[in-house]
Amino acid sequence: MDTLTHALSGALAGRLLASRKGVAGAPPPPVWQAVAVGMAAATFPDVDFVLGFVSELTYLRGHRGVTHSLLLMPIWALLVAALMAGLFRLRRGREAPASWRAFYLIACAGIFIHILGDLITQFGTMILAPFSDRRFGWGTTFIIDLGVTGIIVTGLLASAFWRRSRLPAGLALMALVGWVGLSAAARTDAIAFARAHAETNGIGIVSVDAVPRPASPFNWTAVVFDGERYHFAHINTRRREPLRADDTDNFIRRLSAAYRPLPMAQWITRPVFGDADVTALARQVWAEEQFAFYRWFAMFPMLDQVEPAEGGSVCVNFVDLRFDTPGRAGAPFRYGLCGGATEGWKIFERVGGGRRWIGD
Numbered sequence: 175m176d177t178l179t180h181a182l183s184g185a186l187a188g189r190l191l192a193s194r195k196g197v198a199g200a201p202p203p204p205v206w207q208a209v210a211v212g213m214a215a216a217t218f219p220d221v222d223f224v225l226g227f228v229s230e231l232t233y234l235r236g237h238r239g240v241t242h243s244l245l246l247m248p249i250w251a252l253l254v255a256a257l258m259a260g261l262f263r264l265r266r267g268r269e270a271p272a273s274w275r276a277f278y279l280i281a282c283a284g285i286f287i288h289i290l291g292d293l294i295t296q297f298g299t300m301i302l303a304p305f306s307d308r309r310f311g312w313g314t315t316f317i318i319d320l321g322v323t324g325i326i327v328t329g330l331l332a333s334a335f336w337r338r339s340r341l342p343a344g345l346a347l348m349a350l351v352g353w354v355g356l357s358a359a360a361r362t363d364a365i366a367f368a369r370a371h372a373e374t375n376g377i378g379i380v381s382v383d384a385v386p387r388p389a390s391p392f393n394w395t396a397v398v399f400d401g402e403r404y405h406f407a408h409i410n411t412r413r414r415e416p417l418r419a420d421d422t423d424n425f426i427r428r429l430s431a432a433y434r435p436l437p438m439a440q441w442i443t444r445p446v447f448g449d450a451d452v453t454a455l456a457r458q459v460w461a462e463e464q465f466a467f468y469r470w471f472a473m474f475p476m477l478d479q480v481e482p483a484e485g486g487s488v489c490v491n492f493v494d495l496r497f498d499t500p501g502r503a504g505a506p507f508r509y510g511l512c513g514g515a516t517e518g519w520k521i522f523e524r525v526g527g528g529r530r531w532i533g534d
Contacts, residue, residue: 175291176318177220182326183291183350184216184284185209189333190343191280203272205337207262211277215254215284219292230532231467231521234507235307242289243303251281291322294354296385296473296496307470314357316386316393320426325349357391363411367436368396377405385474385496389430396439397474397495402446404474407439408432408500432500448477452490455480459490459511464519468492468509478508479524487513491524 175183192208219241226233240246255277262272292299295317298309315322329346336342364384372379380401387393392412398405410417410433419431434440447456456477459465468475474495483489491510498505504526511519512529521532 175288175295175315175322177217179318179323179326180220180288180291181213181217182323182330183287184212184214186212186326186329186333186343186346187216187283187287188212188280189330190340190347191283192340193276201272203262203276207258207272208277208280211255211258211280212284214258215251215281216288216291218250218254219285219288230523234471235467238292238297238299238309239303239307240300242292242299242301244286244289244301245305246303247282247285247289250285251278254284255281294357298473312358313384313386314354314361315391316388318388319391320389321353321391322350325353353391357386360392360394360411361386364394364396364409367409367411367439368398368405368407371396371407371439371441372398372400372405383474387433387499389426390433393430393433395495399474404444404446404476404495405441406444406495407434407441409434409436409439411436429501444476446476448480452477452480455488456490459519460492462511462519464521465509465511471507472496478510483512485517487517489522489529491522 188209188211189205191212192205193202222237222239222241223233225236241250252274255274258277258281259272259274289299289301293301293310294312294315296311296313297317298311300307301310302308325346329342329349332342332346361384365382368382368384369379371377372382377398378400379398381399383397385395385397387395387408390410392410394409394411396407396409410430413433413435416434416438417427417431419428421428445453447453447460460469460475472492472494475492476495478491478493480488480490489510489512491508493505493508497507508524509532510522510524512522513519522529523532
């Protein structure tokens with residue numbers, strides 16, 4: 175989920191948990207402080223962006239890691255609560271400064287709602303860090319979901335209008351659960367459709383999945399993996415007629431038009447390691463020790479491009495189907511290696527039509 179939506183979700187949680195009772199006999203902190211703590215706590219996990227200053231691969235390996243850990247959440251919440259309480263003490267005014275204890279539960283809720291916001295996506299979150307680097311993701315929601323953001327903003331606006339009531343915040347959080355549930359039901363439909371396609375066409379099933387797409391909770395890429403190839407289709411699980419759009423239509427309509435009704439689905443087949451003439455080379459690059467980071471990171475890896483490079487070397491890169499979104503000019507996270515057996519391999523990212531070298 176994007177950082178702005180995370181921050182707003184934390185503000186909503188802070189408003190819900192704003193207490194009318196103080197801690198240890200102290201007066202309760204004002205509502206605006208509870209909202210500010212929730213927002214700060216829900217923003218905190220993305221502080222791991224600083225890993226990018228170490229190296230790009232460090233960021234790729236560490237993003238959604240220790241700062242997103244459920245195991246470390248109590249520690250991070252204590253840090254945020256203490257920091258915010260200290261900042262409030264610096265503010266001159268009539269409100270008595272509150273102890274970090276008054277904000278601890280809100281800080282826990284802010285970090286927790288951030289973790290949940292990332293878990294519903296398919297990027298993956300290392301909730302067991304630092305003891306495990308396994309990425310968990312429920313895959314119900316695209317990483318930027320206008321429905322999720324809209325519900326949160328509506329809840330905050332209603333909370334600002336009815337300032338004395340926590341009901342708008344509670345109703346908004348309930349609506350969020352319902353929205354994610356709707357997306358989860360659509361995901362189940364997309365997976366069932368993919369499985370039925372495989373069984374009807376005699377495709378051996380190793381795994382079946384569905385990738386959430388933007389603009390609608392019913393837009394999906396249904397995926398069947400047979401061990402060597404991906405069979406996938408861009409579908410809308412509720413649409414009965416194809417959605418037509420041209421350059422004069424709005425952005426959302428143009429983005430959603432690529433997803434076809436189930437009976438009109440167009441299936442695409444892509445081998446993981448390309449056609450026979452490049453398969454051996456692709457497998458070699460995939461197995462290289464320097465490429466271990468991408469083997470860990472990618473969920474639906476496919477050979478993207480093989481091309482000659484300077485000095486007689488060759489460049490091979492892969493793309494992850496998760497990020498290969500219809501209508502988007504180029505997919506992110508297209509990593510590969512350039513070189514050969516004699517001169518060694520060098521990591522690069524394909525950006526547009528060129529290559530950007532990566533240092534670890």
